[in-house]
Amino acid sequence: MNTKFSNPVLMKEIKLRFRSPKSFVGILFYLAAMSLFVFGFLYLMTTLDAPGTGGGFLNTEESFILFTILTYIQLALVLFITPGLTAGSISSEREKQTLNMLxxxxxxxxxxxxxxxxxxxxFLALMIVSSLPIYSxxxxxxxxxxxxxxxxxFYFLLTTLAIGSVGVMFSTLIxxxxxxxIATYGTMLALTAVTGFLSVFTASLGFAGSSAGPSPMAHFWASINPAVVVASLLSPGSGNILSDMTGIEFPVWIIYLIFYTSLIILSVFIAVxxxxxNMKAGN
Incomplete structure (x- = not known):
């Protein structure tokens, strides 16, 4: 049973990655940067005698703002680091001429x-988990x-797996x-900036029509946008705003879950x- 479910490739890659001092230096600087930001935010909010705060502590609204900022920092980490970690997984083996042996x-x-x-x-999951004390x-x-x-x-794990699967797929195909x-970063930008633009564009077409009605495509493009889904998870009221714009009341997180799970399965299937x-075609 152990032989059936063992994965020597996974064990070798984890050992090589986590034995490298560069990995832990990167985590150290990431946590240091987040700590400086958090403590700076706390210092400013607790020392400035802003109206309604009383000074010396954070109220629940300011605490929620801090959590929201930290969440979007983590989202940026997932979106911009995952392609760099996965896009060279197979192609680098091919360039080093070690893929044939593998x-x-x-x-x-x-x-x-x-x-x-x-x-x-x-490795990316370790960076996210290591920041939990700061989150706390x-x-x-x-x-x-x-x-x-x-x-x-859970949202970060799903998004990381989806973008990572796309990166491994392109690393296998290219x-x-x-x-x-470049292809992986282009896909990441398409899933963030392009989907946001298409959502606004298709919603505006519905408003510009003679009879404004439901806009399923605008709702779909918004539902697969990571930033929009984060906003809906942090503040359920933002989902109501989206429903008012598109005329669709279907929860965005369900579409996000189905779409990105399908993307993971499809990308891994193509890569396998x-x-x-590709190797039969020659090196």
Whole structure:
């Protein structure tokens, strides 16, 4: 049973990644930057005698603002670091001419792809989990429930897996790491900036029509936008605003879950199927 479910590729990649001092130096600087921001925010909010605060403490609204800012910082981390960690997973092996040797082992294509993906995701997951003590500071001032924090962690994991799967897929399909990285970052931008633009554009077309009605496409584009979904999870009232704009009351998180789960499955499937096909074409 242990042999059946073991993944030597995953274990090797994790050991190589986590034994490198650069990995922990990167986490150290990331946590240091977040700590400076949080303590700076707390210092400013507790020393400025703003109206309604009384000074010396944070109220629940300011605590929620801090949590929201930290959440979007984590989202930026996921969106911009994940492509760099995964887009070279297979193409770098090809460029170093070590992929042929890897394919001659008893490891299946699924084990190779999954090992490369999960080892990259594990490092980013460690960065997110290591920031939990900083996140926990908001519980001192209220306004945030543990359920919201757990929901955000699940959201980050799903988004990381989706973008990481796309990165591994492009790394398998494209021979050059630089081109694969550009394609992955392009997909990430399409899922954020382009979907946001299309949502506003299609909603405006509905308002400009002679009879404004439901706009399913505007609702769909907004539902797969990571920033919009974060806003809906942090503040359920923002989902009502979106429903008023599009005329659709279907929860955005359900569409997000279905779309990104499908994206993960499709990307991994393509990567597994194309891994050995590309090698047969020659190096």
């Amino acid at each position: 394919l001659t082992t008893t490891q299946t294509s699924y084990q190779i792809i999954l090992g490369k993906l999960l080892s990259s995701i594990a 500071l908001v519980f001192l001032f209220g306004g945030i429930s543990p359920a919201q924090l757990a929901l955000m962690l 021979r050059k790491t630089a081109v694969a990285m 199927k194309k891994l050995r096909v």
